[in-house]
Amino acid sequence: MRRTKEQAAETSRQILQAAEDLFLEKGYEDVTLEEIAALAGVTRGAVHWHFKNKQGLLLALRDAAQEPFRILADELAPNNGAASLKKLGDIIADIFDQMENDPRQQGLIRGMIRLDIALSEKDEPGGSTFREEINSIFVRIFQAVERDTGMPSPWTPQKAASMVSATISGLVIEWALGKGGFNISPDGSLYIRTILASLTK
Missing domain, CATH: 1.10.10.60 (Homeodomain-like)
Incomplete structure (x- = not known):
């Protein structure tokens, strides 16, 4: 059958x-x-x-981690940009809370970091890094913000997306590879919310 x-x-x-x-x-x-x-x-x-293979499983888990951001980007057409940034901050804070409350995730994230490094050194179909993919989603989110509320100069959707995705990557890497002394939640969440609040007029 x-x-x-x-x-x-x-x-x-x-x-x-x-x-x-x-x-x-x-x-x-x-x-x-x-x-x-x-x-x-x-x-x-x-x-x-x-x-x-095992790398394919890690890629699938990485893709699943992007799903809340994809859903937000898809929902933006009828929504207000400023509200979208609040929701983006909430999503990031929820993810950071989960990471902080389950230290086992450090090992999984270290594996994803190594995968991203390997993919960045290759030129293969479907070989984009997590940061490249999440950056493209953030561009869509900030395009809605620019449309609905405007963005302060000199920020554009592309610049804002690059800055936010780089900041998140830096925070996650510092937490995953660090030996202690840095709490991704609530400290990282507060940092991200502060940045997002500065990106609307």
Whole structure:
């Protein structure tokens, strides 16, 4: 019997959830595809079919992390730009809270950082880095802000998106690679909200 799209999607979701659980528990480097398959209740071949390899799983988790920002960008047409920036700040603060409250995420984020470095050194289809992809989403958000409320000179949607995405990257890297002394929440959240508040007239 051929599997339906819904069944395939559910299998994919189960594999990805198993990968995330194991990456958080053991660290990306110490997890095997066999362990992921066993926890998901599938064969290793199924993992290969859905995600190709362990890096494909990490890419899928990275893409899932962008989803709240994509949803916000898609919702902007009827909304006010200033309200959009408040919602953006709320989303970032929620993510920072989750990271601070689950220190296991440091290991997963370190894996994503290494992946981004590897992708930035290659010129392959679909090889854009997390920062490049999130920057393009932020450009859409700031275009709505410019449309609805305007932005103070010299800021443009492109400049604001680059600055905010670089700031978030810096904060996350400092937290993930740091030895302590820096709390991404609430300190990082306060910093981001302060920056966002300066980007509307």
